[in-house]
Amino acid sequence: MAQSSAQTGAATTAGPLLAAENLNTGYGDTQVLWDISLEVQRHEVVAIVGANGAGKSTLLAALSGLIPAWSGLIRLNGKSITNKRPERIVAAGLSHVPQGRRLFAALSVEENLKLGAYTRRAGSAQAIREDLDRVYQLLPKLRERRTQLAGSMSGGEQQMCAIGRGLMARPDLLLVDELSLGLAPMVVDDILGAVDTIHRESGLSFLLVEQDVQIALERADRGYVIESGRIVATGTGRELLTSDRVRAAYLGE
Numbered sequence: 172m173a174q175s176s177a178q179t180g181a182a183t184t185a186g187p188l189l190a191a192e193n194l195n196t197g198y199g200d201t202q203v204l205w206d207i208s209l210e211v212q213r214h215e216v217v218a219i220v221g222a223n224g225a226g227k228s229t230l231l232a233a234l235s236g237l238i239p240a241w242s243g244l245i246r247l248n249g250k251s252i253t254n255k256r257p258e259r260i261v262a263a264g265l266s267h268v269p270q271g272r273r274l275f276a277a278l279s280v281e282e283n284l285k286l287g288a289y290t291r292r293a294g295s296a297q298a299i300r301e302d303l304d305r306v307y308q309l310l311p312k313l314r315e316r317r318t319q320l321a322g323s324m325s326g327g328e329q330q331m332c333a334i335g336r337g338l339m340a341r342p343d344l345l346l347v348d349e350l351s352l353g354l355a356p357m358v359v360d361d362i363l364g365a366v367d368t369i370h371r372e373s374g375l376s377f378l379l380v381e382q383d384v385q386i387a388l389e390r391a392d393r394g395y396v397i398e399s400g401r402i403v404a405t406g407t408g409r410e411l412l413t414s415d416r417v418r419a420a421y422l423g424e
């Protein structure tokens with residue numbers, strides 16, 4: 172995919188692509204995230220790692236407008252997206268591949284991909300066709316499977332399809348929640364290879380959420396460690412991987 176901020180028409184500013192400042196949120200009366208501040212620069216791959224229940228998916232839900240921010244600020248391309256509707260946030264350039272993939276099992280791969288384009292402003296059939304072709308170029312296995320029902324595909328194929336659907340919105344930033352969950356190591360390698368290709372060829376930024384700390388930090392430019400809803404460490408992927416805190420808490424060393 173070509174440089175996407177030009178495609179989406181989003182303002183390109185000198186600041187970070189995504190910035191969250193002092194974000195607080197939760198469910199009902201229960202606060203889950205506490206004063207979360209983080210940034211993703213253009214063309215960066217950033218990882219968020221942490222244990223079960225740390226608040227990783229909640230953070231992505233807040234960034235993509237699926238749950239409201241109680242306080243704090245979220246900016247994309249310099250503009251506030253705080254508490255905007257999810258479809259407006261997608262249109263502004265942020266696309267979310269949810270944990271568990273959430274494909275429409277009874278629809279084909281191609282139908283699922285097309286649904287990813289639904290918020291697009293220039294949604295002409297021709298533009299959608301071109302985007303489908305681009306997604307098929309980046310993820311050739313999806314082309315082979317385009318008429319197969321999503322529900323009949325393997326977990327790895329479904330994850331590819333979910334990523335492809337996210338790309339159909341022509342995002343500047345793709346949030347991917349638990350890319351590796353439930354997949355065999357070889358399948359994970361395959362999908363990560365696809366992510367590398369997409370990153371290299373499109374310059375797209377990624378925010379990867381992972382329980383598998385090693386997988387995420389190995390390929391991230393930078394990472395954040397989240398514990399009980401708070402960011403407790405940040406640094407380059409390598410710094411975090413070799414830090415005592417991460418080694419002791421997540422790598423069993």
Ligand SMILES: Nc1ncnc2c1ncn2[C@@H]1O[C@H](COP(=O)(O)OP(=O)(O)OP(=O)(O)O)[C@@H](O)[C@H]1O
Nearest residue numbers: 198203221222223224225226227228229230270382
């Ligand atoms: N829809 C919801 N309603 C109420 N509480 C929720 C909801 N979703 C998550 N929580 C709670 O918020 C906390 C953080 O959950 P979250 O799913 O964000 O963690 P996570 O880091 O993504 O965990 P995992 O690695 O298991 O996916 C947990 O205590 C969880 O029980």
Ligand SMILES: [Mg+2]
Nearest residue numbers: 227228229270
């Ligand atoms: Mg989660």
